[in-house]
Amino acid sequence: MMRRLIIRVLVGFAIAAAGVPAASAKLRSYVVKRGDTCWNIAARFFGDPKHYDIIHKYNQLGPLPHILTIGSVLRLPLSTNTADAQIEWLRREVKAKSPTNVDWFNARPRMNLWRLYKVSTGSGSTAGIRFEDDALLKMRAGTLVVIYGGVGGKTKSERLQKRSIVLEKGTLRGGLNEFYKQAGLKVTTPSSEVIIKSKETQVEVDKQQRSIVSVFDGEALVKAKNKLIKVLKDYGTIVEKNKAPEKPRPLPRAPKWAAKVREVVLLAPTPHSADFVASWLPVGKAARYRVELASNKRFREPIVDAVVGRGITRLKVEKLPPGTYFARVATVGQRRLHSRPSKLLRVRVLAVKTSRLFRRTAANRYEVSGMVRIFPPSGATVIAALDDQAPAPFRAPLRLYEPKDYRIAVRDAKGAEVTSISVRVHAVRATVRLAAPSVTEGQLATLIVELKDDANRPALLPELRLVRYPGGPLALTTAGPGKLKAQFVAPPRSRTASVVLRLSWAGGDLVDQTLGIIAKPTTVRLVTPRPVAIEHWIASPALVGWGQRAFVYHLRGVRVRSNVGVGTNVVSYRTSSQGDKPMIGTTVQAELGFLDNRLGVDAQFSWLNFLPGRETLGRNKVGDLHLGLRYLAFRRPTIAFGPQLALQIPFSDFERPRRDYLLEPGFVLDWTPHPTVTLTADVRLFIGFNDAKEVPLLLGAALAVAYQPWRHFALGADVRSEIGFVGPSDLRRRRALLVNGFLRFPFGRYRLGVVSGTGIGSDAIDAFGYFTVGLTFDIALGGW
Secondary structure (H helix, E strand, O other): OHHHHHHHHHHHHHHHHOOOOOOOOOEEEEEOOOOOOHHHHHHHHHOOHHHHHHHHHHOOOOOOOOOOOOOOEEEEEOOOOOOOEEEEEEEOOEEEEOOOOOOOEEOOOOEEEOOOOEEEEOOOOEEEEEEOOOOEEEEOOOOEEEEEOOOOOOOHHHHHOOOEEEEEEEEEEEEOOHHHOOOOEEEEOOOOEEEEEOOOEEEEEOOOOOEEEEEOOOEEEEEEOOEEEEEEOOEEEEEOOOOOOOOOEEOOOOOOEOOOOOEEEEEEEOOOOEEEEEEEOOOOOOOEEEEEEEOOOOOOOEEEEEEEEOOOOEEEEEEEOOEEEEEEEEEEOOOOOEOOOOOOEEEEEEEEOEOOOOEEOOOOOEEEEOOEEEOOOOOOOEEEEEOOOOOEEOOOOEEEOOOOEEEEEEEEOOOOEOEEEEEEEEOEEEEEEEOOOOOEOOOEEEEEEEEEEOOOOEOOOOOOEEEEEOOEEEOOEEEEOOEEEEEEEOOOOOOOOEEEEEEEEOOEEEEEEEEEOEOOOOOOOOOOOEEEOOOOOOOOOOOOOOOOOOOOOOOOOOOOOOEEEEEEEEEEEEEOOOEEEEEEEEEEEEEEEEOOOOEEEEEEEEEEEEOOOOOEOOOOOEEEEEEEEEEOOEEOOOEEEEEEEEEEEOOOOOOOOOOOEEEEEEEEEEEEEEOOEEEEEEEEEEEEEOOOOOOOEEEEEEEEEEEEEEOOEEEEEEEEEEEEEEOOHHHHOOEEEEEEEEEEEEEOOEEEEEEEEEEEOHHHHHHHOOEEEEEEEEEEOOOO
């Protein structure tokens, strides 16, 4: 018998050790939330995270390590050592006081609250108090509460009621966890007792110690002067001091947001924040509105929680850092009853990186000098529109390089409200000067480079490069805000009497400047550097004159530079009666730029064309006239594009099958992959009209490249083709190809050139000639 008793005792001990709870232990249920671990649950309910083994004892969680599943229910033992409540979160100044202390002290998150503890929120402060049964009440600003322990009673409802709280002043909002919805949470006020049986109810005590109860979910029981009433969902009641509760009345109507969207997307260029503005429609009979903004949907830690007058229907929050936020607004009626909140308005502030840091003005406009790239926000798909352009997915960086004001409008791909930011790109001017009054041969010269924007503020630019000719690039070092310096040894005057400096950046050239070099002096004298204009000759294709027998392809770049010029060509010209003969011609051309050089007007005609040993060709000494018009429609630092239209009028009467008037619509594209290289593509239609009323139609295309490695030297080549489609047989079958080359020598506003070309194939030789060579001379107009 004794042996059996010992065995039973050992078996019972083994079972207890295996984790089977004693039958007499009183347990509570706890629903696992996001971020919960056995460690922090033990700290909350048992006062020490090391007591996590208690959780393991009463729950079958499997072998370690284990992960708690959100929404699962844990069984936890009730203990006399468990706090009655805990401050889950707080914002700004929140005070607490224990029953044994005289002074108040600063509360802290996760602080345990025991029976008769007091908690007070100051102006603009809020706090969340969670009870052991997972009930949560949010204290608004100016609220004072007293925590009480469990409430005993004879009825089942009183026994289920786990916690009680005294609200002396202010506002409490919240309710019970779904698991304890039938238990009730007792809130005692100076004028009533409120038993909350919902997840969302608001109880307020005003200065007259009235109780204002608004129920948004479930129900609440309100008792005063021995009268008990039930307040259902979307109803409320008011209890005057020393009076019975009033009959429940409907809550005010909830406001609606003015913009019919559920989401707002804002851009915040790094490292800046964004400003959020939203409006709602006014509600009739509203006395005030309560406005809230938080970083979570349950508004547990609100960023904004304010009551505003009925005349205010707009929420503005400044300097919101990147993140996701939620806004809501509720109506406060004439008797302080609150409506349900409006629908949630989601606010997303997206951080966007920029190639250069923005300045933010007092008018909430972003500023930058020179140029900037704005990169798409990572992890989000938005629609963006720059100025008046059509909205498109924001996938590639936006390049802002022209000095002006920009507006970038954005919205979510799903149709969020359209918002915008304003960006001002400032122009930058630069100066290059000597640190000393003069530079002498063999001397180490120091250059000072200063950059300022159009607001006269120091500026910096990307890819800044200072090159001297002769000599090559110079190293730039920082010498202060918007200031850099470089050094070089001045060459002997036997090599050169001056040094040319060119300052450029990612957007192009800034300064061209010439410094005079003094021979080793016996006395020091001041030499003033002579600035050279920033504008310079555009590295565009050369105009090569041909025989003017048929259609002539006048190739120009899309960028405009006002100038006049003259050229003399010798062309191997084929006649029907005498075969190949040399023809000498003089070509006069002019080009003018308008609308800040975006619109170009040009004219070209031949003059005094003649064959050696023969009289001047034709009765009119002026050859065919060619008029051109082109517009720079699209311009970036490296690309320029625009449409063009030309007209060719046959004036001369030299030998040819017919007289064709030509209309030439088309487009031209310039690409500058490197500051010294320019490629030009030209495509146009030749639409001809002649006396025989035949309408020729040809397609012309050209590709040219120009290379300028030094300031006073450039070279290049181009290939031009014409393909006939409609018209007389000689034009319809035409397949002509021309190859041209040129050398140019720019000197200030003057430019000399040598050009040559050859026709490839019989069509080209018949129409234009076999070979041409010539000299050109141009003079630039204006801006020098």
